[in-house]
Amino acid sequence: MLKNHRNIYNPFPTIVHSILFEEVEDLNKDLFKFVKDLTFSDEVKDAATSGDYFLSTEGASQPDVDIAEKYYGEVDCITKFVDEIMLPASEGWAEHHFMELTGKPTPRTGHFNFTSWATYYTPGSWQTPHIHREKMFTGVYFVKMPDEKKSLTNGAHCTSTVQYQPPEMQNEGAFVIQNPHMQSTQPLVGGWITQQEMMPKEGELIIIPSWLSHYPKPFSSGERCVIVFDAQYNINK
Ligand SMILES: [Fe+2]
Numbered sequence: 001m002l003k004n005h006r007n008i009y010n011p012f013p014t015i016v017h018s019i020l021f022e023e024v025e026d027l028n029k030d031l032f033k034f035v036k037d038l039t040f041s042d043e044v045k046d047a048a049t050s051g052d053y054f055l056s057t058e059g060a061s062q063p064d065v066d067i068a069e070k071y072y073g074e075v076d077c078i079t080k081f082v083d084e085i086m087l088p089a090s091e092g093w094a095e096h097h098f099m100e101l102t103g104k105p106t107p108r109t110g111h112f113n114f115t116s117w118a119t120y121y122t123p124g125s126w127q128t129p130h131i132h133r134e135k136m137f138t139g140v141y142f143v144k145m146p147d148e149k150k151s152l153t154n155g156a157h158c159t160s161t162v163q164y165q166p167p168e169m170q171n172e173g174a175f176v177i178q179n180p181h182m183q184s185t186q187p188l189v190g191g192w193i194t195q196q197e198m199m200p201k202e203g204e205l206i207i208i209p210s211w212l213s214h215y216p217k218p219f220s221s222g223e224r225c226v227i228v229f230d231a232q233y234n235i236n237k
Contacts, residue, residue: 140227
């Protein structure tokens with residue numbers, strides 16, 4: 001795995017890992033070019049507009065292909081992404097998750113089943129809040145972030161510490177996770193926050209449980225590109 005910094009957050013509470021990878025500028029450039037070429041290729045359908053799916057995507061493009069499955073071993077940047085980012089980071093999340101929930105390490109008999117895709121966003125595009133059904137965890141790797149990120153906090157005092165955001169924080173292009181238990185937000189002082197905005201950096205991977213509602217906000221300039229994967233963990237196969 002590439003040298004990286006992993007932060008573990010427990011908003012609401014749940015288990016959220018943010019892993020910031022180092023020295024991935026060239027890899028991100030290659031991934032961005034690859035995803036854009038795929039997005040504008042006549043040979044690959046756009047799952048966001050083809051009518052075959054009911055996606056939460058609003059205005060963004062999503063090539064209808066499992067990119068890790070199809071291009072692993074064929075395209076260098078995808079192979080590197082899988083080997084050095086997706087797999088080791090997933091193992092790290094699962095290890096922590098199993099230990100936190102069961103007090104035991106990840107079962108050694110099992111394996112992950114992944115599905116993966118990429119999404120390309122232009123200004124104004126976003127996704128409605130959604131979950132990923134019947135999966136264990138979801139990773140979002142930020143290949144490209146918008147140029148300009150306006151913040152509409154009306155001057156509220158914010159820190160980068162995610163636990164202390166004002167509830168109405170509105171950052172362009174933020175990745176938002178939502179508290180599924182509204183009762184837990186009471187009382188206002190001492191309760192859990194209602195939602196958590198994160199402003200990922202290029203080269204950052206955020207892993208959340210798949211049942212957690214989330215969405216990316218729209219932005220006004222630049223481009224945004226993510227590679228997303230869902231994982232199931234099969235214990236006996
Ligand atoms: Fe999603």
